[in-house]
Amino acid sequence: MPVLVRKLTDGTELRGRVVETEAYLGGEDKASHSAGGKRKARNTAMFMKPVTIYGIYLCMNVSSQGEGAAVLLRSLEPLRGQDVMRGLRAAKRKAGAKILQEKELCNGPSKLCQALDIQRCFDHRDLATDTEVWLERDPERETVCAGEVVSAPRIGVESHGEWATKTLRFYLRGHPCVSVLNRDAERQMQSSTDLHNTEMERTV
DSSP: OEEEEEEOTTSOEEEEEEEEEEEEOSTTOTTSTTGGGOOOTTTGGGGSSTTBEEOSSSSOEEEOSSTTOEEEEEEEEEEEOHHHHHHHHHTTSOTTOOOOOGGGSSSSHHHHHHHTTOOGGGTTOBTTTOSSEEEEEOTTOSOOOGGGEEEEOOSSOTTSGGGGSSOOEEEETTOTTOSSOOHHHHHHHHHHHHHHHHHHHHHO
């Protein structure tokens, strides 16, 4: 599993394991900023080489394989620098707001950007070579079993017809840092798993 690393100017490293993403498939995807294959100044990063940051809003997208395709990082599991993350989040919140739990630090696209101080000026940066923000492999969780990953419709694209129902959001099942759970998708997933197990038992 990938880990997002942010190195601050004082040398502090903030780390978070990616636990939720959304895929945007490029020109054919009506919910994508690159819908229709139209390349504009604001979405240029989506057409650049894979692992280029695209972030015109307070969200972090990473370009991927395919013309105009990208992956939105929706949630992270904080691994290092939680106190610093909490301070960065607090700076954007109202005075007197409750102290955030660790699972609340990065459980949303804008929240993770605030917690890791990912700024709009990071648009077009290359995560493979940048010295302030990058992705690396997680030695503790290099692989994830298919049964651990829930696929569900994306968030906030309800007005985009058939693309609103496509299951292009992926998250770790049961993980406390996921932004929004989809109980219907989880139940369907469990039913499929139960059916598969039953069929396997019959063949033994």
